[in-house]
Amino acid sequence: MRTSRTTLARRAVAASASAVIALGALAACGSEGDGEDEDTQNAEDFSFECPEREDGERAPDEAANEEQPFIFGTPGVPTSLDPVLASDGETFRVTRQVFDTLLDHDCTDMVPGLAESYEQNDEGTEWTFHLREGVTFHDGVELDGEAVCANFDRWNNFTGGYQSPSNTYYWSNFFRGFAESDPEMGVEGESIYDGCEADGLTATIRISEYTANFPGAFSMATTAIVSPGSLEQLTDDDMDAPDSPLPEYSQEAGVLAGTGPYKYVEWDHSENAVTLERYDDYWGDPAGVKTIIFRQIGDGNALRQALEAGDIHGYDLVSPADVQPLIDAGFQVPTRGVFNILYLSYNQVSGTLGDHAIREALSYAVDRERIVNSVLPPGGSVATQFMPPSLEGWSEDVVQYEHDPERATELLADAGAEDLELEFCYPTDVSRPYMPNPKDIFDIIAQNLEDAGVTVEATPITWVDYIDATNQGECELYLLGWTGDFNEAYNFLGTWFQTETTEWGFDNPEIFDGLAEAASEPDADVRAEHWIELNEMIMEELPGLPISSSPPSIAFAPEVYPPDVSPLTQEDFSELYFAAAE
């Protein structure tokens, strides 16, 4: 065991180099890695990581940075200023600027956050964090081990409505429950959190049973460290039911203080705007722009128009069709690395797709190359398995299903399924980071299947109903995906393949048991071996066809020097600034 790297890897490092460092950092979490070990895999394997930044540094416009607020258009509003009570990206985008987590991500690598380094024991049940020195919260309180423990203890002791997964989904996902889990809130499990011990700048967190959510959970926006000064003002007894109103402190600036580059100034609910201001005593590089405003704008079209008219300076989830026009008009659309998966599920509940040969045939029929090239944003790639290639445990040797319509027809004929009819569902009113335009993707796949002789029954469903329908196995074919929370294969595979579900409708104990074994393996290197094996097994079973990993696009005004873009959509807004005219 040894500590992980102590400096933040910057994107300026070439992609290949950062890949090597990534391996080093991950190996360091294992029991015998020496940190700079680069012979595990060669760097070429990671060429699809974070695209290297091509624009040079620009001179800042000092006056604008002090006086002009940077306005970022968002498709939704945050739910809470306290990240532990949220599970949505719009909230985390804001809270990440105000709070820091123990661990952080640079590109897709897990890197130090508030903890300069950390150690784990062999069983993965004891996590010791060595905190940075001289970090202060926005209220002047100094960061120490006690502060970290106070936060974890607080979360574990949540009661009543605070326990409902509609409020603290991620906590119960990582720690299974609370000190006193309340079945009425839908939390039955026993907490695996086993206490926290502070000693100066060291905090040791114990868990009673290792799961592969660790150490990733320590990088999650929901486990960001809040000032003990803020915690003292909280009673945490306002919510007694899952639909109780969120506590007032989480809806207005004032109580919450973090250690991040920005502090809360105001949440104007009638304007749907959250205003942040630079924290001058931030432990890292001070933020470029003094004031940042996150302002909600209804839809993608309105966001683009507002950017073009200069009403906002940037927005996320740019529609793929808008990317090139925006670039042509002088706007900046830096390409993110990929960290998500879009897949076509072959649901076996109805029985038809229980035949492996048919699933194989469908897989050969689909032209994934065309989907990636014609309807997804730039920077995407065809997926060969149920996780993006930047994760440890990605396998080079999975069964590949290259586009081969003839083979598809043959296989269908051999299986006696020449007149196959399938119900194919897609969501109608939604754009997901991994699936910006479901209908376009559906159209291509449906056409491919028809060409192979399959009769496709198109079933459009609105998004709220879609989750239910697909979960309950009502669709034989459907499109869905997942964006990773942190760099850990379990965060992807564990999302789908823990046990038999109506979502997939297949029963393969080998996969389920293998996944359970991998998920409880504390050694990152050994775990990666398991994942490789599992990925190969899963692609052999073929519960669905992974289609693509594609980065959601983010756009900025010409006068802005954008932050490094993040595959996990965890941009650090303190890096951006208004650039002087050249």
Next chain:
Amino acid sequence: MLRYTVKRLLQLVVALLGLSLLLFAWFKSLPGGPENRMLPDNATDQQREALREALGLDEPVWTQYGEFLGRAVRLDFGNSLSSGRPISTELADRLPATIELSLWAIAIAIGVGIPLGYLAARKRGTWLDFTAVSGSLIGICTPVFFLAAMLKVVFSQNLGWLPTAFRLTPGTDYTDVTGLRVLDGLITGEFDVAWNAAMHLILPAIALASIPLAVITRITRASVLEVLGEDYVRTADAKGLKAQTIRGRHVMKNAMLPVVTVIGLLLGSLFAGAVLTESVFSFGGVGSFVYAATTERDYPALMGFILVIAVSYVALNLIVDLSYGFLDPRVRVRS
């Protein structure tokens, strides 16, 4: 008068009960539930089921409706499932935006529509009449969201004269008094805020005003034409009254009766138009919230908002009905 008002208010209660029952039945018959939006995509079926139970969504519909009514009579509409805030707070935050936008739109519609309709009637058969009539036809036919989007493309994006979105430029400091930004700016003396807010209101207000404007113009024209042909106008003219007196006391006052009725009805359609206009201009009022609540199956929010809008609609119509008495003694209600 009092008895009439009380009777109308009682009718309001019956109407609201019926409406709430209809809405409730309708929401419950829709597939999919709010638990899907309250949990992340990868939540397990058990978690969804547990949340449904905790929210009482597995209870019989009648029990749920009873509980809803019990709270609603105490003006407690519960909490928004998507934002986690009380509906009353959401209302207080958002209603002023919609009211301000609607007031501007109706002001434009009345301020332009009545004079225009009157002139068109007076100058019947001229180019002015022709323009007003065909213009109003276009106004009625143009969908609000299309007009809003076109106005935005031309005046905000291409010409750059007016902002594309928001009620105020983000980051503007303002003092909240009534929630109506222009009025607040004038009251507090923050004239830059009033100006800023007015600039943001012009396009959405014009878009929202288009249909009411067209309707008011046409009704006014038709109504004035009718009154101009009445015997009492000819009599007034014959007994030598000044043209001004005839127009003010005899023509306009009598011609206004159907116009007022229509304005009352139009106010209701304004709220519907506001949903679209507010979405296009990210205006942040009730409209865009209702839209979001619909897509997210946020039942409590929808019920609360629709009932509040229904109450205001009925109340507005009551005011309109009562104003008939002022305009026309024949329909003056006696107690």
